[in-house]
Amino acid sequence: MTAGVPHVAVIGAGAAAHAELVMAEELGRELATRGAVVVCGGLGGVMEAVCRGAREAGGRTIGILPGDDRGHANPYVDVAVATGLGDARNLLVVRTADVVVAVGGELGTLSEIAFALLLGRPVVGISTWELSRPGRAGDDILRVATAREAAEAAVAQATLRSTTSE
Amino acid sequence: MTAGVPHVAVIGAGAAAHAELVMAEELGRELATRGAVVVCGGLGGVMEAVCRGAREAGGRTIGILPGDDRGHANPYVDVAVATGLGDARNLLVVRTADVVVAVGGELGTLSEIAFALLLGRPVVGISTWELSRPGRAGDDILRVATAREAAEAAVAQATLRSTTSE
Amino acid sequence: MTAGVPHVAVIGAGAAAHAELVMAEELGRELATRGAVVVCGGLGGVMEAVCRGAREAGGRTIGILPGDDRGHANPYVDVAVATGLGDARNLLVVRTADVVVAVGGELGTLSEIAFALLLGRPVVGISTWELSRPGRAGDDILRVATAREAAEAAVAQATLRSTTSE
Amino acid sequence: MTAGVPHVAVIGAGAAAHAELVMAEELGRELATRGAVVVCGGLGGVMEAVCRGAREAGGRTIGILPGDDRGHANPYVDVAVATGLGDARNLLVVRTADVVVAVGGELGTLSEIAFALLLGRPVVGISTWELSRPGRAGDDILRVATAREAAEAAVAQATLRSTTSE
Numbered sequence: 001m002t003a004g005v006p007h008v009a010v011i012g013a014g015a016a017a018h019a020e021l022v023m024a025e026e027l028g029r030e031l032a033t034r035g036a037v038v039v040c041g042g043l044g045g046v047m048e049a050v051c052r053g054a055r056e057a058g059g060r061t062i063g064i065l066p067g068d069d070r071g072h073a074n075p076y077v078d079v080a081v082a083t084g085l086g087d088a089r090n091l092l093v094v095r096t097a098d099v100v101v102a103v104g105g106e107l108g109t110l111s112e113i114a115f116a117l118l119l120g121r122p123v124v125g126i127s128t129w130e131l132s133r134p135g136r137a138g139d140d141i142l143r144v145a146t147a148r149e150a151a152e153a154a155v156a157q158a159t160l161r162s163t164t165s166e
Numbered sequence: 167m168t169a170g171v172p173h174v175a176v177i178g179a180g181a182a183a184h185a186e187l188v189m190a191e192e193l194g195r196e197l198a199t200r201g202a203v204v205v206c207g208g209l210g211g212v213m214e215a216v217c218r219g220a221r222e223a224g225g226r227t228i229g230i231l232p233g234d235d236r237g238h239a240n241p242y243v244d245v246a247v248a249t250g251l252g253d254a255r256n257l258l259v260v261r262t263a264d265v266v267v268a269v270g271g272e273l274g275t276l277s278e279i280a281f282a283l284l285l286g287r288p289v290v291g292i293s294t295w296e297l298s299r300p301g302r303a304g305d306d307i308l309r310v311a312t313a314r315e316a317a318e319a320a321v322a323q324a325t326l327r328s329t330t331s332e
Numbered sequence: 333m334t335a336g337v338p339h340v341a342v343i344g345a346g347a348a349a350h351a352e353l354v355m356a357e358e359l360g361r362e363l364a365t366r367g368a369v370v371v372c373g374g375l376g377g378v379m380e381a382v383c384r385g386a387r388e389a390g391g392r393t394i395g396i397l398p399g400d401d402r403g404h405a406n407p408y409v410d411v412a413v414a415t416g417l418g419d420a421r422n423l424l425v426v427r428t429a430d431v432v433v434a435v436g437g438e439l440g441t442l443s444e445i446a447f448a449l450l451l452g453r454p455v456v457g458i459s460t461w462e463l464s465r466p467g468r469a470g471d472d473i474l475r476v477a478t479a480r481e482a483a484e485a486a487v488a489q490a491t492l493r494s495t496t497s498e
Numbered sequence: 499m500t501a502g503v504p505h506v507a508v509i510g511a512g513a514a515a516h517a518e519l520v521m522a523e524e525l526g527r528e529l530a531t532r533g534a535v536v537v538c539g540g541l542g543g544v545m546e547a548v549c550r551g552a553r554e555a556g557g558r559t560i561g562i563l564p565g566d567d568r569g570h571a572n573p574y575v576d577v578a579v580a581t582g583l584g585d586a587r588n589l590l591v592v593r594t595a596d597v598v599v600a601v602g603g604e605l606g607t608l609s610e611i612a613f614a615l616l617l618g619r620p621v622v623g624i625s626t627w628e629l630s631r632p633g634r635a636g637d638d639i640l641r642v643a644t645a646r647e648a649a650e651a652a653v654a655q656a657t658l659r660s661t662t663s664e
Binding site for chain 3: 558560562566580
């Protein structure tokens, strides 16, 4: 059952600006409305906001925690996994999703974008990192301006990925 | 929400004897009936049987996979996490649960029992490993004979653990 | 170069009895004398004693640490790796070695024995855990009484393993 | 002993351009000459070139491998650790070092730069990724043009870090 449902990781800072939290909550609602499961790091800030939005719209949320205690998940996490792996849990957030959406973000978010690109997960970005290398312009992040655009792009990419991999 | 609900890891072989599969399926039903979430390694054998039983009784199941692809979970896994960590995922199965129930089991199961004891998770066992050290008789595994006894003991331990840790 | 040299993991408690520390130190010397590299968890107790013995005899020692800081290795660790993975580092100790020798041991040691058996690494034991399953007598741990016997058995197994895998 | 010696992680592509391999080999020599231990991912390309250079100059090299088999390390790795963790081993390369030097690099290198910045390890870069966020110019990568400059900067940073953390 889990295979056919789009899973979208939403990544962003634990200590985020108000505008990012509003954006993340709206993104949660937009993803849930489109039938996507939200995957995140399970803690506060953007992670909590996106889960709150998703749950308001009747959606499901997965929180993959860095610590040992499932109870540290934010209250809008539906299913929490306690990894005890510290920052290495960032990889699991990315692996468990079909697509990643970055909302703003600090260095933890940067590490998740990097792993998403490394593992071949499409990345959608709202006001997030830009990456470049000498001799190559731009990166492979699909940049959008609104939560609705991000949700539409993420679900489209997840569906495409699920179709082509079968 | 996830904090207050008992999470029970059920561990056992991917290639298990028929009697173990029957036992695991019944255990899944008994756990679901008591409101517990089943956590497992997400693959076949005992893992699939316990998920099938839990889902039949309307319960929820979490599969924590060794590989990169969420799609490799057995069809009765409700929420799958792709770790890409190989056997190290065994720790995450244990950490995510309040209590562990071992049904038979080979060496992977032994590693999960060992981590459960190390992390302080109570272990309930049905026809599983026995551990001893020179100068000390027995181990801390609570041995039971039936799926119903295992489910009752596991949920009681999970509830006790959740109460005393607050 | 690293491939042809026997690597022996020595596992045991961080808080060990005096007799175990004496045994571990002698084991370190015996392993170093036979040209083996000692792999361990890098901290105190049996881990420190075996490293001290190995270094006294001119041998090399690798410490694979649970934490973030290489500086927490015991002073007899030659090469320290900071994993930040907590108890999951126990798997890396086992994987990096050809053979595992358990000296006494608590629950962490039990988890390493379990992973060694799971990964197919031979296990030599001195006064350590005994494992059994219903219907099967005994386990695959080769039990010895002295540090010299342990070192001889470990190096023989490591050499055998290295020969047959090529 | 390991605590006082500068450990420098050198990161770069497994399939790298000739100029990068030449640069990495020279960097290995320059680091070894300054008494630094080289830490890397243990495989080919930039990883092999930097190890070869370090060993030519009498230095020591640590290879932290993604797979299960220590024997897969390149022949210039002095001490190999088999993690079995796949790409998650990238974090261990960074954690084990005081400073990171990136030579060119693809997406794996990007993930290591991200983790280095996240974990507070200084990053020195030669022709590598540039990172920026809306509203903030530049990143914290210290950019240099030659292997000698990279080695000087890395060892200076490692020494500074070791001094201030005591």
